[in-house]
Amino acid sequence: MSNHETVNEILVRLFANILDIEEKCLKIGEFADLSITEMHVIDNIGLTSERTMSDTAKAVKVTSGTLTTAIDNLIKKGYVERRRSSEDRRVVKIRLTERGREAYKSHEDFHKDLVTSALQQLNSHEEEVLIKVLTNIDEFFSEKYKYAGWY
Amino acid sequence: MSNHETVNEILVRLFANILDIEEKCLKIGEFADLSITEMHVIDNIGLTSERTMSDTAKAVKVTSGTLTTAIDNLIKKGYVERRRSSEDRRVVKIRLTERGREAYKSHEDFHKDLVTSALQQLNSHEEEVLIKVLTNIDEFFSEKYKYAGWY
DNA sequence: CAAATATAATTTGACTATCAAAGTAATTGG
């Protein structure tokens, strides 16, 4: 099998299943009541004191309506708090609860482990190669995006 | 920023958005009436003469009920044909129509372009490095899977 | 061979994630 074919095969499999795989990994652990989507919202809210709904919706790339229901559920599950801003009462600020911060850290660790596994046995030159490839993939999608009118 | 952080940042972004990105790319082209999920079913059926429903469901990692409705839609859209096996009348065989094969090839080309972009400017040693890294990532997930009882 | 069991697929009922559009409440700019 050529290098091209090998790379294609692994990339296709990783890309097609990555969210699924990540969700399955999530379900093994302590935060099994979170979907991968919810974990990504938690990841995006992050450890910063507070964020607005609209900033978060934009960052997670969902409509604000979608985020409202997602946050409703995360509040029910005890991961997020919501309060109305007193400066501008249209604005809603959200932040992670203590449990939310624990979930955030757990997810962060998962990614750190992944990267450590990915980079193991690579010397710094090889790490540079990987970064070049990932940047190329990034640019491939940006280029396609451009035609889709996304940039 | 360290190499670890850079790799983490790009991987997280790619993994979190990859299906979304691929779907958006799909919507630019000729096969805009297909979702990325449907394209992956088409990809899995492939160019081989015929497949059973159960084999396909297993490969795509959905229940057979889910596949039934997916195939219903793909038939409506003209990408897939379905017939009952005459050897075993419980079995349903599916295969791509001519339009289905065109969609398949278009998707294949997309992946080929992606890999070509990814590998551009790499010499063969560097390609080997990439394969090593991708294999590491693959194994990281396999290892996690094992604990989840997936293997 | 007839009945019980197993298999392949479909149907049903439920749930999550999503969007667009309509609605509500608050702020801002003329």
Add this chain to the structure above:
DNA sequence: CCAATTACTTTGATAGTCAAATTATATTTG
């Protein structure tokens, strides 16, 4: 001060998914 804008929520719809019930057929077994 009121028209337009902004921030968010609600509503109604769709896609994708599963588990469990159902249907049809095949296989096993007493």
